[in-house]
Amino acid sequence: MNKTRVGLLLFVAVLVAAFFVFDLGRYFSLEYFQSQRAALDAYRDAHPVLTALVFFAVYVALAGLSLPGATLMTLAAGAIFGLLWGTLIVSFASSIGATLAFLVSRFLFRESLQRRFGDKLRTLNEGFEKDGGYYLFTLRLVPAFPFFIINLLMGLVAIGTGTFYWVSQVGMLAGTLVYVNAGTQIAALRTLSGILSPEIIGSFVLLGVFPLIAKRAIGYATARRVLAKWSKPAKFDRNLVVIGAGSAGLVSAYIAAAVKAKVTLIEKHRMGGDCLNTGCVPSKALIKSARIIAQAKRAQDFGLKSMKVEFDFADVMERVQRVVKTVEPHDSAERYTGLGVECIQGEARITSPWTVEVKTANGKSTLATRAIVVAAGARPFVPPIPGIEAVGCLTSDTVWNLRALPRRLVVLGGGPIGCELSQCFARFGAQVTQVEMLPRIMIREDPEISEMVSDRFRKEGINVLVNHKAREFRVENGEKILICEHGGKDVRIGFDQLLCAVGRVANTQGYGLEELGIPVTKMRTVQTNQYLQTIYPNIYACGDVAGPYQFTHTAAHQAWYAAVNALFGGLKKFRIDYSVIPWATFTDPEVARVGLNEIEAKEKKIPYEVTTYGIDDLDRAIADDEAHGLVKVLTVPGKDRILGATVVGEHAGDLIVEFIMAMKHGIGLNKILGTIHIYPTLAEANKYAAGIWKRNHVSQKLLTWVEKYHAWRRA
Numbered sequence: 001m002n003k004t005r006v007g008l009l010l011f012v013a014v015l016v017a018a019f020f021v022f023d024l025g026r027y028f029s030l031e032y033f034q035s036q037r038a039a040l041d042a043y044r045d046a047h048p049v050l051t052a053l054v055f056f057a058v059y060v061a062l063a064g065l066s067l068p069g070a071t072l073m074t075l076a077a078g079a080i081f082g083l084l085w086g087t088l089i090v091s092f093a094s095s096i097g098a099t100l101a102f103l104v105s106r107f108l109f110r111e112s113l114q115r116r117f118g119d120k121l122r123t124l125n126e127g128f129e130k131d132g133g134y135y136l137f138t139l140r141l142v143p144a145f146p147f148f149i150i151n152l153l154m155g156l157v158a159i160g161t162g163t164f165y166w167v168s169q170v171g172m173l174a175g176t177l178v179y180v181n182a183g184t185q186i187a188a189l190r191t192l193s194g195i196l197s198p199e200i201i202g203s204f205v206l207l208g209v210f211p212l213i214a215k216r217a218i219g220y221a222t223a224r225r226v227l228a229k230w231s232k233p234a235k236f237d238r239n240l241v242v243i244g245a246g247s248a249g250l251v252s253a254y255i256a257a258a259v260k261a262k263v264t265l266i267e268k269h270r271m272g273g274d275c276l277n278t279g280c281v282p283s284k285a286l287i288k289s290a291r292i293i294a295q296a297k298r299a300q301d302f303g304l305k306s307m308k309v310e311f312d313f314a315d316v317m318e319r320v321q322r323v324v325k326t327v328e329p330h331d332s333a334e335r336y337t338g339l340g341v342e343c344i345q346g347e348a349r350i351t352s353p354w355t356v357e358v359k360t361a362n363g364k365s366t367l368a369t370r371a372i373v374v375a376a377g378a379r380p381f382v383p384p385i386p387g388i389e390a391v392g393c394l395t396s397d398t399v400w401n402l403r404a405l406p407r408r409l410v411v412l413g414g415g416p417i418g419c420e421l422s423q424c425f426a427r428f429g430a431q432v433t434q435v436e437m438l439p440r441i442m443i444r445e446d447p448e449i450s451e452m453v454s455d456r457f458r459k460e461g462i463n464v465l466v467n468h469k470a471r472e473f474r475v476e477n478g479e480k481i482l483i484c485e486h487g488g489k490d491v492r493i494g495f496d497q498l499l500c501a502v503g504r505v506a507n508t509q510g511y512g513l514e515e516l517g518i519p520v521t522k523m524r525t526v527q528t529n530q531y532l533q534t535i536y537p538n539i540y541a542c543g544d545v546a547g548p549y550q551f552t553h554t555a556a557h558q559a560w561y562a563a564v565n566a567l568f569g570g571l572k573k574f575r576i577d578y579s580v581i582p583w584a585t586f587t588d589p590e591v592a593r594v595g596l597n598e599i600e601a602k603e604k605k606i607p608y609e610v611t612t613y614g615i616d617d618l619d620r621a622i623a624d625d626e627a628h629g630l631v632k633v634l635t636v637p638g639k640d641r642i643l644g645a646t647v648v649g650e651h652a653g654d655l656i657v658e659f660i661m662a663m664k665h666g667i668g669l670n671k672i673l674g675t676i677h678i679y680p681t682l683a684e685a686n687k688y689a690a691g692i693w694k695r696n697h698v699s700q701k702l703l704t705w706v707e708k709y710h711a712w713r714r715a
């Protein structure tokens with residue numbers, strides 16, 4: 001806490017202490033007020049303005065210092081100034097006083113609170129940023145929530161001062177009126193509890209419930225407004241139509257069929273979407289073949305003289321397709337039809353909130369449906385760099401068609417897809433140059449993690465160029481050249497093939513979203529609320545098209561919410577839970593993460609402790625000659641609460657599951673340490689990381705006492 005804060009805290013503390021030490025509260029009791037009533041009335045008659053000003057100032061001071069007495073003052077306002085002036089004075093004085101208390105609380109405590117509990121408070125803050133005014137209004141309407149507590153608590157959350165002031169003034173008006181009115185009858189009142197009659201309490205409860213009813217009514221009216229211009233079919237042939245049969249669409253349809261809804265799944269291209277056909281499955285198959293080559297090159301590390309690997313790149317790519325074919329039945333129309341899903345091969349177009357037109361080989365038809373789930377996925381983004389069309393560009397959609405290994409490959413992009421494919425192609429023998437405009441590859445990970453990967457890449461012969469911005473492509477004398485800007489200079493890179501892996505954009509155009517006016521976000525994904533609902537209450541979106549994550553497992557996670565809310569939202573809606581999101585990049589070394597890393601914790605000003613265990617020390621990793629990598633865990637300082645974990649090394653994507661589980665279910669490192677891990681496994685790394693954390697948190701005082709105990713036992 002800085003000096004100004006300490007000074008203010010002392011000042012407030014002295015004033016509050018004086019109030020109680022000198023028992024000033026006795027002047028704010030009903031008995032005292034009644035005893036002085038005649039004198040007060042006389043003074044008011046003689047000096048009406050001065051009385052009002054002094055009253056106003058005392059009220060502001062009481063409220064600003066969060067001292068008791070505001071209720072009596074409100075009643076007194078009615079008694080002294082009457083309903084109109086009393087309400088006016090109290091309304092402004094209480095709002096100004098409340099805002100002062102709010103500002104004091106914010107200035108003194110908010111920063112340290114956010115620093116300590118920023119992570120826990122994140123959802124609360126987001127909620128208040130969005131709906132803070134509404135929450136405050138609800139609280140203000142119900143006088144059962146103490147006035148001063150609301151002021152102090154609101155100072156700690158993300159609500160603007162202006163919003164706080166005007167919502168307080170408006171929200172407290174009804175209560176002020178009731179109390180001031182009661183004050184006009186004060187002569188008849190003997191105790192403060194007298195005004196809390198069942199009738200008055202009942203009317204306050206009604207006032208409190210009112211905003212909830214109002215919110216529902218607003219939601220209903222908004223839905224009616226967007227739906228009003230469309231004519232609703234008299235009846236529906238389906239409960240749900242799902243557009244796109246990728247990870248998100250398949251899971252949505254599966255869930256709908258499992259709960260016996262009539263569901264139609266429409267796919268215009270290939271069942272399984274990106275993950276099966278051009279994403280996770282082929283990339284992991286390619287990674288495996290490339291890995292075998294890399295292992296063979298290390299034959300001597302394993303005590304073998306040499307291992308000769310002969311291969312034809314075309315065979316490798318054919319194997320990749322065989323793997324896709326083998327997995328294909330899991331996502332096939334036959335399987336889903338068997339599960340109760342109607343599968344249509346065709347192009348879908350939303351023509352109204354309740355109708356989807358499907359164009360198939362046999363013509364067009366229109367399906368009437370209660371709800372729609374949009375799961376149309378994303379596509380690779382090709383940046384508009386001058387000359388890119390002339391040199392031609394592979395993407396994650398087309399790279400799988402290659403049958404000849406490029407001699408010199410430029411990979412544009414240092415994200416997960418760029419990294420996985422760069423390493424694969426280099427291991428097959430291509431001269432790979434990976435170009436990234438940011439200062440490091442895998443920018444979302446902590447710097448030392450990026451470094452571990454780029455270090456390995458460089459050792460394997462990949463030319464990793466960071467801080468290089470692709471500016472132009474040229475063809476000079478038949479040679480393809482990339483010109484990058486680096487440190488103010490041009491760098492020329494000759495290449496034979498270009499692979500673009502600079503991100504993926506959601507498919508939001510050409511199938512009715514624009515016509516329905518469904519907005520997209522800044523990230524160009526379909527805008528949804530926390531129930532994955534678009535502005536149309538019966539149209540939902542999930543997977544890559546909705547973002548913010550672009551993984552198969554998050555698409556499947558969202559799909560549950562989209563399908564369940566689409567089918568049962570009228571009864572109960574479920575809010576999407578993004579609290580524990582894991583992912584992995586399948587490079588060698590593999591990198592897996594769940595929750596926060598250091599850069600994110602710093603960005604969000606969340607205090608943390610780091611515990612790191614080096615996998616180079618792990619028996620199993622040594623036996624496997626894979627002794628590299630780490631387990632890095634972030635915890636709340638001094639507490640056994642995991643904020644995030646990163647694992648780098650062999651099977652990191654599998655090892656991280658223990659931390660995912662722990663975070664999801666609120667399990668700490670003590671519990672991981674207390675769990676038997678099989679020897680010798682890589683999973684022991686998690687336990688050793690927990691062990692290091694434990695050692696760092698053992699109380700030295702306690703150890704001194706234990707040492708004394710042992711000495712005493714020996715004596």
Ligand SMILES: Cc1cc2nc3c(=O)[nH]c(=O)nc-3n(C[C@H](O)[C@H](O)[C@H](O)COP(=O)(O)OP(=O)(O)OC[C@H]3O[C@@H](n4cnc5c(N)ncnc54)[C@H](O)[C@@H]3O)c2cc1C
Binds near residue numbers: 268269273349376586
């Ligand atoms: C190279 C690569 C590697 C990846 N590796 C991983 C990984 O290891 N792990 C991981 O979790 N994720 C990985 N991903 C990401 C993962 O593939 C995606 O996050 C996931 O496929 C998204 O699923 P989705 O259902 O949202 O979209 P998609 O799989 O893209 O499915 C959308 C479907 O909708 C169809 N469609 C679109 N419009 C219409 C229309 N109008 N009518 C009918 N059909 C329509 C499309 O044809 C498509 O089949 C990888 C991606 C790539 C490119």
